[in-house]
Amino acid sequence: xxxxxxxxxxxxxxxxxxxxxxxxxxxxxxxxxxxxxxxxxxxxxxxxxxxxxxxxxxxxxxxxxxxxxxxxxxxxxxxxxxxxxxxxxxxxxxxxxxxxxxxxxxxxxxxxxxxxxxxxxxxxxxxxxxxxxxxxxxxxxxxxxxxxxxxxxxxxxxxxxxxxxxxxxxxxxxxxxxxxxxxxxxxxxxxxxxxxxxxxxxxxxxxxxxxxxxxxxxxxxxxxxxxxxxxxxxxxxxxxxxxxxxxxxxxxxxxxxxxxxxxxxxxxxxxxxxxxxxxxxxxxxxxxxxxxxxxxxxxxxxxxxxxxxxxxxxxxxxxxxxxxxxxxxxxxxxxxxxxxxxxxxxxxxxxxxxxxxxxxxxxxxxxxxxxxxxxxxxxxxxxxxxxxxxxxxxx
Amino acid sequence: xxxxxxxxxxxxxxxxxxxxxxxxxxxxxxxxxxxxxxxxxxxxxxxxxxxxxxxxxxxxxxxxxxxxxxxxxxxxxxxxxxxxxxxxxxxxxxxxxxxxxxxxxxxxxxxxxxxxxxxxxxxxxxxxxxxxxxxxxxxxxxxxxxxxxxxxxxxxxxxxxxxxxxxxxxxxxxxxxxxxxxxxxxxxxxxxxxxxxxxxxxxxxxxxxxxxxxxxxxxxxxxxxxxxxxxxxxxxxxxxxxxxxxxxxxxxxxxxxxxxxxxxxxxxxxxxxxxxxxxxxxxxxxxxxxxxxxxxxxxxxxxxxxxxxxxxxxxxxxxxxxxxxxxxxxxxxxxxxxxxxxxxxxxxxxxxxxxxxxxx
Numbered sequence: 001x002x003x004x005x006x007x008x009x010x011x012x013x014x015x016x017x018x019x020x021x022x023x024x025x026x027x028x029x030x031x032x033x034x035x036x037x038x039x040x041x042x043x044x045x046x047x048x049x050x051x052x053x054x055x056x057x058x059x060x061x062x063x064x065x066x067x068x069x070x071x072x073x074x075x076x077x078x079x080x081x082x083x084x085x086x087x088x089x090x091x092x093x094x095x096x097x098x099x100x101x102x103x104x105x106x107x108x109x110x111x112x113x114x115x116x117x118x119x120x121x122x123x124x125x126x127x128x129x130x131x132x133x134x135x136x137x138x139x140x141x142x143x144x145x146x147x148x149x150x151x152x153x154x155x156x157x158x159x160x161x162x163x164x165x166x167x168x169x170x171x172x173x174x175x176x177x178x179x180x181x182x183x184x185x186x187x188x189x190x191x192x193x194x195x196x197x198x199x200x201x202x203x204x205x206x207x208x209x210x211x212x213x214x215x216x217x218x219x220x221x222x223x224x225x226x227x228x229x230x231x232x233x234x235x236x237x238x239x240x241x242x243x244x245x246x247x248x249x250x251x252x253x254x255x256x257x258x259x260x261x262x263x264x265x266x267x268x269x270x271x272x273x274x275x276x277x278x279x280x281x282x283x284x285x286x287x288x289x290x291x292x293x294x295x296x297x298x299x300x301x302x303x304x305x306x307x308x309x310x311x312x313x314x315x316x317x318x319x320x321x322x323x324x325x326x327x328x329x330x331x332x333x334x335x336x337x338x339x340x341x342x343x344x345x346x347x348x349x350x351x352x353x354x355x356x357x358x359x360x361x362x363x364x365x366x367x368x369x370x371x372x373x374x375x376x377x378x379x380x381x382x383x384x385x386x387x388x389x390x391x392x393x394x395x
Numbered sequence: 396x397x398x399x400x401x402x403x404x405x406x407x408x409x410x411x412x413x414x415x416x417x418x419x420x421x422x423x424x425x426x427x428x429x430x431x432x433x434x435x436x437x438x439x440x441x442x443x444x445x446x447x448x449x450x451x452x453x454x455x456x457x458x459x460x461x462x463x464x465x466x467x468x469x470x471x472x473x474x475x476x477x478x479x480x481x482x483x484x485x486x487x488x489x490x491x492x493x494x495x496x497x498x499x500x501x502x503x504x505x506x507x508x509x510x511x512x513x514x515x516x517x518x519x520x521x522x523x524x525x526x527x528x529x530x531x532x533x534x535x536x537x538x539x540x541x542x543x544x545x546x547x548x549x550x551x552x553x554x555x556x557x558x559x560x561x562x563x564x565x566x567x568x569x570x571x572x573x574x575x576x577x578x579x580x581x582x583x584x585x586x587x588x589x590x591x592x593x594x595x596x597x598x599x600x601x602x603x604x605x606x607x608x609x610x611x612x613x614x615x616x617x618x619x620x621x622x623x624x625x626x627x628x629x630x631x632x633x634x635x636x637x638x639x640x641x642x643x644x645x646x647x648x649x650x651x652x653x654x655x656x657x658x659x660x661x662x663x664x665x666x667x668x669x670x671x672x673x674x675x676x677x678x679x680x681x682x683x684x685x686x687x688x689x690x691x692x693x694x695x696x697x698x699x700x701x702x703x704x705x706x707x708x709x710x711x712x713x714x715x716x717x718x719x720x721x722x723x724x725x726x727x728x729x730x731x732x733x734x735x736x737x738x739x740x741x742x743x744x745x746x747x748x749x750x751x752x753x754x755x
Contacts, residue, residue: 259755280741283748287671287692294670315663388662389655393635 007070011077018046019083026349027082031366032373034207035084036349037162043084044117053115054091061099061107062115068300072246079249080256087159090114090121094167097237101184101225110186124154124168124187124211125234132383134169135178135231139213141170141185147217148172148185150193153210156377160196160209164189169230182230186222193217203366204344238379247320248293254327255289258282261334261360272334285326292319311391314384321374322381328368335361339368400461406441407465411472417722420475424580429544430476430510439507444482448490452501458680459483459614463621463672470625473725475580477512477541484615485511485549488560491607492598499595500547500562511562512545513611514586515737521588523554523561523597530592532561535585540736542584543574549598551608558604560611562596563588579729612737613687616694617679619733620672623697626726627665630708633723634658637712654711661707664700671696688754691747698740701730 019027026039034040047053050064055071057063066074095114098107113119130137139152150170160166166187173181189196193216198206225233262273262282272278295316299309332339338361346355346362355362375381389395396404415434423431438444446462448454466479486504489496489511503509514536521534532552539548548563548570563570569590577583599607635658638648648654675689705727709716716723734740 279748280744283744283751286751287696287744287747288667290674290689290692291667291671291696294674295667298670298673312666315666319663319667382656385656385659386652388659392662393631393655393658395635395639395649395655395658 002067002070004069004073008073008077011074012081014050015077015081015083019043019081022349023084024082026084029347029349029363030085031203031205031347031363032207032370033085034087034159037087037159039349040084040086041117041120044086047086048116053086053117054095056092057095058099061095061111068304072249072300075246076249076252079253087120087162089123089159089163089167090119090165093123093237094121097233098224100236101233103221105221106186106224119165120159120163122157122160122163122166122189122209122211124157124166126156127153128155128210132380134234135182137169137171137182139168139170140174141172141183141218143172143220144217146220148220148223150185150187150213150216150218153212155199155208155210157196157209157211158207160189160211161198161206166211167224169234172230173228176228179231181228182234183227184224184230184233185218186224187216187218191216191218201370202372203369204342205347205366207370245317245320246296247316247324248289248296250324251289251292251320251327254324254331255286257360258327258330258334261331261364264358264360265334265336278333282330285323285330288319288323288326292316292323295319311388314379314387314391317378318375318381318384318388321371324374325371328364328371331364332368335364339365396461396464399455400457400464403442403446403461404464404468407443407468410437410441411468411474415472415474417473417725420473420580421719424475424576427576427582429582434474435476435478435507438476438478439505443478444507445505447483447486448501448505452490452497453505459617459676460673460680463617463676466618466621467625467628470622470627470726470729471629473580473626473629473722473729477510477544477581478507479618480513480541480615481509481511481545483618484513484611485547485562487614488513488549488598488607488611489562491603491610492560495595496562496598509547510541510545511547511549512539512541513549513615513737514539514542515735516608516612517551519553520558521550521552523552523559525554528594530561530594530597531590532563532592533589535587537585539584539586541581542572542586543576543582545584548586548588549611551604554600557601558608559600560598560604560607561592562598563590563592564596567591577732579732580725609687613679613690615737616690616743617672617675619736620668620675620693620697623701623730623733624665624669624672626730627661627668627697627701627704630705630723630726631658631661631665634661634708634711637715637723641713648711657707657711661704664704668693668697668700684754688747688750691743691750695740695743695747698734698743702734705730 023039023043026036044053052064054063055066055074059065091114095111098110125134127137127139139154141148141150154168166189168185168187169182170185171181172183193214195212197210199208199210200206201208263271265272267275299312302309338357341356343355343357343362345351443465445454446457450456462483469479482504489500500509504511515538517536521532524531546565548565550561552559552561567590571587573585575583638654641648671693675693678686678689708723709727712723715721
């Protein structure tokens with residue numbers, strides 16, 4: 001049996017050495033799913049040296065061969081130590097999908113480059129007219145010799161301005177029902193005809209882009225799976241997007257922040273952690289956090305026993321993201337007017353000047369803003385509820 | 396679960412599904428019958444009254460994780476007989492008492508001839524006076540759950556500053572009861588005691604009594620939590636079924652997304668409650684440090700969840716669910732009463748906060 005305490009200690013030892021103050025700073029200043037890009041890439045290279053970039057991957061593709069509990073411990077230790085978050089679209093979504101559907105050539109070419117950080121992938125799914133109703137997407141790919149000619153646009157493409165590749169769902173047959181005419185393509189973002197235009201989010205920062213394709217030539221060998229079979233490929237990938245995440249770890253980190261903020265927020269001669277009304281609000285959230293944690297443990301148990309947790313992953317997506325948003329609200333109430341100043345420069349990990357707000361309040365507003373997206377991306381909370389209604393309740 | 400535990404659960408489910416008819420339950424409840432004798436006998440014969448007791452005491456030695464599935468079924472099938480309260484809550488106090496008390500009272504619990512109940516944590520506590528060999532208990536206990544159907548009361552009482560637990564035979568002289576029907580189809584009671592007890596009725600004193608106090612009320616919480624999980628599941632199942640069959644605007648109600656999402660939310664709340672219940676039972680059985688915290692969290696979670704789920708069940712059924720004849724409203728009523736058992740939710744959360752602040 002694995003000695004998890006020893007394992008945890010080995011991770012801690014590694015973090016104590018490898019997670020340098022500048023990287024930790026980048027982790028601490030993370031206000032969304034993504035950390036500072038340069039820091040994330042530097043962190044990825046360090047993890048790559050240990051073979052720890054992709055804990056969920058099988059060993060034959062470069063995973064560390066950890067069991068579920070070890071993977072959880074690794075994620076937890078990294079997160080709570082303020083390690084930067086890696087750009088995960090390649091490692092978490094595309095990688096497992098290629099292992100399942102990709103050709104040998106595709107696996108051999110792309111998987112190692114994902115691990116090393118040589119390739120940074122972004123995801124081309126949503127379009128201006130196709131969000132929750134993804135199957136209505138219109139970006140078209142028409143075969144012409146050895147190429148597809150791709151025309152259309154993708155939106156909410158996180159990190160496209162840092163990425164060098166994009167995986168896309170494109171329409172290859174307009175004559176059949178929407179799901180049946182979709183294919184999955186790998187596209188080099190340097191190809192002529194591609195324009196990337198950044199979108200400024202509510203917090204004043206750029207994470208999302210819109211990507212335009214104007215008669216972009218993509219080699220037919222970049223098709224993954226069969227032509228017109230892209231929908232099943234995409235569904236497989238979305239399940240990874242939803243299933244691989246441990247919300248409990250995020251919630252624990254948020255709670256730690258809240259405890260600290262409550263100690264620092266004044267309440268008469270004392271602090272908010274002594275305020276019984278606040279204590280009760282926090283306790284309610286903590287009780288739900290415990291329920292979430294135990295539900296994630298149930299899922300882990302099912303997965304370890306070889307079962308399929310099914311719609312429970314939709315359930316934790318809803319609960320995890322909505323609880324995260326509630327915790328953001330608690331933080332907002334604790335920092336009060338300190339949420340106001342924009343301080344964008346201070347969110348850059350290399351910044352060392354003065355700021356208008358204290359450290360403990362620096363990220364609160366940006367987190368509150370950015371976390372609104374959590375119930376929208378990866379299948380909205382409404383889509384998840386529909387999945388539960390259909391798959392569990394049979395409605 | 397072991398095979399033995401799984402068999403117990405499966406046979407319980409079969410029995411309750413096939414035999415515990417709602418209509419008959421209602422007839423007995425409306426008549427104010429304390430229990431259904433034939434069901435009671437069947438419960439006992441199936442071994443449900445012996446599960447948690449040690450093998451030395453004549454039981455199976457099942458932990459909470461193995462026994463709560465039965466409580467979930469009691470919730471699901473709206474069982475009104477207070478068997479599990481008698482066995483798992485009152486019984487746990489007796490089982491931690493001295494040999495003589497165990498020998499005298501446990502056989503009755505296990506063969507069903509004793510129905511023991513525990514009051515809400517009394518304030519003030521009854522007083523225990525000692526006169527020579529004799530003990531006298533005096534006090535008044537209000538709104539005792541199943542106080543009208545129980546044969547015995549297992550209650551904390553003060554002797555000076557020391558906490559004690561005693562068992563009182565309610566047939567004895569000086570035990571007076573105001574019995575009333577409660578909205579969950581049971582018989583409650585206010586109990587006034589001025590009763591002379593024999594020495595074997597003193598179950599525990601001092602530190603062991605305090606430990607038993609906590610154990611008993613935490614078990615009561617977990618039992619109520621499990622019943623709540625079962626009741627919520629039943630309310631959801633009925634709602635799903637009903638909305639499939641009920642047509643309005645030319646289509647089944649279940650085809651409306653507004654309702655589908657609300658039913659999904661019911662399921663979410665049930666599963667969250669179930670997760671906490673399982674974890675709390677396991678922690679209690681294993682005696683881990685987080686057992687108390689998890690227990691309080693589980694009960695607080697179920698109280699809030701069950702209120703929402705059973706209200707939603709009524710709302711989505713519409714008028715039919717407001718009738719006493721229809722089943723779903725009875726889950727709503729039962730859960731409304733369990734919300735104050737053994738204490739109101741705010742007190743549980745307050746205690747949760749206290750423990751958290753101590754451990755953090």
